[in-house]
Amino acid sequence: MSIREQLEEIKQNGLRELENFADAKELDNIRVRYLGKKGELTAILKQMGKLSAEERPVIGQIANEVRQTLEAAVQKSLETLKEKEMALRLAKETVDVTLPGESKPLGGLHPLSIVQNELIDIFQSMGFDIVDGPEVETDYYCFEALNVPKDHPARDMQDTFYLGDNLLLRTQTSAAQARVMEKRTPPIRIVCPGRVYRADEVDATHSPVFHQMEGLVVDKGITMCDLKGCLEQFAHEIYGPETKVRFRPSFFPFTEPSVEVDVSCSECGGKGCRICKGTGWIEILGAGMVHPNVLRGCGIDPDVYSGFAFGIGLDRLTTTRYKISDIRLLFENDQRFLDQFQGR
């Protein structure tokens, strides 16, 4: 057989064997047998010396082509083999994706905190500072400074827990008003969220401990229209942009004029339903223009400055928001209750 024929035979044999191998080891054996240092192709090439000078380049080229062909075939076989192995491994590793994940239970804030944080965000975005006040207050800040003199019937509206002669648990976050006004100079724009106390027996709608958020704005030229604008913005954030706000005359010793603020019932859109007792309106908070006596008592001249204040009951906002039927649930802290609250 001529070298040319031998090369052709090596190529054909090699390609045939490469089409038919069992595993990676056999593939490697084939490669070594044909392309290795002691392989068949190398053996042939060693005979090149016997060839004539004319033949040598021609045969050399052929030999090279055979080598390249076989190398390419080996490479391809290697890839096929890898793919097969990968497919096999992946098939083996298949899991039941419907098995549960390894998770930890969700934690969460108390619903009162969720609502309070939401309100804080709203008012902060409207330029209100968020402040705090002491829960144990003096009679002065809780009543006197708020224009509630000792014999005033307004003190009938709230039965107060006393701790000492002039010390009590604040009955309203309004107690922080005077403290802020004494410390800051107008313009003042604050809300004070916090815990308040009244000597109410516990039932489905009363708790001796509850939460409020007081708002206070004092500046030159503040009017009731500003109060309405501010509360309307708040109501739109909380109850939706279609919500209407209405003022009804009311009385609080520390504001004059005083109003109850109603919003159109979000349940029925103001048509009247069970939630709003057929009126189309839901009372959400009390507000008013800061009483001149309160301003004066804090060293702010009521002829120069005016202001408004409002007080939001957070517990009621929370119970209505989540349709919680009994306020006691908020203070009982049953895990199954708490687990229900994730954001709005």
Place this chain on the structure above:
Amino acid sequence: MKVSLNWLKRYVDIDVAPEVLCDKMTMSGFEVEEMTDLSATMDNVVVGQVMKMEHHPDADKLWVCQIDVGGDEDIQIITGAQNVFEGALVPCALHDSHLPNGVHIKRGKLRGLPSNGMMCSGEELCLKEGDYPGAEVHGILILEGNWKPGTDMREVLGLNDVLIDFSILSNRPDCNSVIGIAREVAVVLGKEFHGPDVSYKTSGGDVHDYISIKVEDYDLCPRYVGRVVKNLRIGPSPEWMRECLRSAGVRSINNIVDITNFVMLETGQPMHAYDLRYVRGNQIIVRRAHENEPMKTLDDKEHILNPEMLVIADAESPSCLAGVMGSLHSEIEPDTTELLFETAKFRRDNIRRTARALGMRTESSARFEKGTDVMGCTYAMDRALQLINELDCGDIVDGVIDVHEQLPEQRVIHTTVQDILALLGVEVPTETVVSILNSLNLTCTLGEDGNSLSVTVPSYRDDVESRADLAEEVMRIYGYEHIVSTPIDGVIVRGRKLPERIAADTIKELLVGASMREITTYSFISSKACDQLGLAEDDSRRKVVSLLNPLGEEYAVMRTQLISSMATVLATNISRKNAAGRFFEVGKLFIPKSLPLTEQPEELPALSLGLYGEHESFFTLKGIIEMLFARCRMEVSYRRSAESYLHPGRQAEIVYNGERIGVLGEMHPLTAEKFGIEGRVYLAEIRLETLYTALEGQRTFYQPLPRHPASVRDLSMLADAGVAVADIEAAIRKGAGKVLESVKLFDVYQGPQVPEGKKSVSYSLTLRAPDRTLTVEECDKVMAKVLKALEEIGVSMRS
């Protein structure tokens, strides 16, 4: 305040539907709590005249009656009542009628004979003797007067009326009266208010011949007015007055007592009448009660008084508990011939305290508590005397005794229309401002400049003091719907949170991420909480602020620790079979600066953690706490502690900069028992001030990543079982020095292959220098030092 629409119509022409009136009143500041149409309580009940009565052929006790009910033919009704007679006028419930007690009457048969309705008793019409004479008689109600058969019974009983219950704001005590409401109704409807006639004729004599009046305590009784009426002719009141009283739920007694009640309801000024026979010494003394002075009030109850209480006494003993209730002995009786009428002003907080102390709140005390008009005393008195004339039930003695100190002067407010409107932010025409104020009897004089305003305030509007009050008056009548929304003017500012709030939010966020649920509990706890936790007698947490008027022992003291609240929540959850729980609370501790309390206590922020469940342990709790301090970048250490309520072998205090800032551990089984907790629970309490400070001061600067490789060396050692790993770690750190990047415990083992009383502890040490690759020799040197340091604390290497 429940007011009858018919009564209101005596003073103001109401020409709108009750619903419209209610709406207008609500929007002007008198919220309507309830509106009751009395006529809706019964229908198809008419006056019937018994024309003929026969015994039922089959029943001895039944009567077959033919009744004229105003129709063409008489109807037959069968009754078992024995008090009816031919000619009697009776209430007849016709076929398909409804009674106020909810019964629906239909025609039927009684013992075989048709009965086309029912004759009614007073009880069936829900009437009391005071509502209608004979109402409580056993049998059918026999009507008085000459009613035409067929007349609607609602007309007879005054039920063609609507009761409106107004909620009266506490600044408007003048509206705890029909007149007060009527004045407001007139304003919102734009009608005239017609007050009652208060003129009367006297019959000579001199009041001073009958009585002398002395006020000892002007402080508690700024004014006392007395008048005498003689030759009393006591009898029933006229129907119109009875109807008014009935609408207010007040029982009719007799004309004199009814006048006092009627005047109180009408004017808001309580009145009292004394039988002059029983005013001993012919003198009235308004004084404080003596210590332990006894008195029997006319509800037949015995009270023991004290000098905080005001009484109206005669020469010997109290005749009346001022403003609250009269005494039994001076009550008006059917044979009373001469009386003293009293209208007075009493200090409201004093009346409130007396009424509360004795547990007796009356229509009178309620009005005094809310505040009455000192100038209204004479008006009410005049009205009462006018009624004496009108009802012709006595002769008025000339002269009035009016005892008082300086009476207040009429208040005049000087302001401007502009200043009033400036608060409101709306344009209201000046003439509208003036006419609204005038309609409210806030008599205005507008200055020549068309702006300045002087407003004279009537005495019953003591609440109107300044331009702010006038602004409210204008606005509530003009209508709050005119207030438009405007954005607040001024510089745009950014709202800021206090750093403590931001820090608290950060902590809460981390804990929520650790699967924890936030809880909210009361700030006051049981006075026994410290005992329950077994705190030592001298433990500072026993210095608690107590409530003077707690709702009960359970809520008696302000908490000085959050543990007992948390334990209660854990107990609740465990008892409800909730399998596991992770809870936290951020709350305030109330730490008194001194006791008894003389100033505000410190309110210190604290955090409590509570866990239970199959997968929880001391170390899951500690893991959360470690995360917390890692977040705060605080290096804390843990050392054994001795809290009474924690497991003595499983508790630690958390130390930061040498100070204890918290404690964690498993609850002591005995304490758990006291809280009703079954199984193991884990608790921690941490004071938050230092955490807040750490978080507030937190600033992050990037540290370059290491450029040279690290060497990792593992160490396995044998230590006495009692040695704390914290000590081993400290020794490693000391020995390794600066090149120690980190040290990590990866195994602690006790058991086979480890000698008795020893434990095997394995650490992985990472060594690295910032500026070069450490050589093997350098690392060996470091490790040698580590081994030496460990040997010093008795720890040897495992071979």
